[in-house]
Amino acid sequence: MNRALRIFSYFSVSTDLAGEMHGWPEFILGQGYDVDLRSADTGESVTVRYVETNEVPYVIVKVTGTGTLFDRVVGRAVDALSKHSDYVQVDTYV
Numbered sequence: 039m040n041r042a043l044r045i046f047s048y049f050s051v052s053t054d055l056a057g058e059m060h061g062w063p064e065f066i067l068g069q070g071y072d073v074d075l076r077s078a079d080t081g082e083s084v085t086v087r088y089v090e091t092n093e094v095p096y097v098i099v100k101v102t103g104t105g106t107l108f109d110r111v112v113g114r115a116v117d118a119l120s121k122h123s124d125y126v127q128v129d130t131y132v
Contacts (some may be wrong), residue, residue: 042100042131043110045115049095051122055086058118066106071097073111086115098131112125 060101064075064084071088082103089096101108112128114119120126 039104040100040102042098043112044131045063045088045097045099045112045119046094046125046127046128046129047097047119047123048125049088049123053122054111054114055097055118059111062110067098075107077103077105077107081106084108084111085105093117114128 053071055071059065059068059073059075062075064077066074066076068074070100071086073086073100075084080103082101082105084099084101084107086099089098099108099115100110116126116128
């Protein structure tokens with residue numbers, strides 16, 4: 039299964055999402071907002087990327103496969119971003 043979510047925030051204070059997930063067994067590599075993770079058990083792959091557009095920047099979280107890793111990543115990202123902003127919004131990305 040493939041799906042994606044966008045997380046909007048003010049991004050006025052940098053958030054180290056890779057650092058937030060570095061200790062996870064699924065962590066492959068990452069720096070700053072960008073993270074790559076993969077579950078050895080289910081094969082589920084999750085990528086997190088910071089996207090800067092002419093409008094509003096956002097973090098996109100994409101998943102390939104099924105399992106619980108995507109839910110954990112989204113939860114950790116929203117929690118970490120909310121510590122540095124009073125505005126966090128999540129929506130689906132098509």
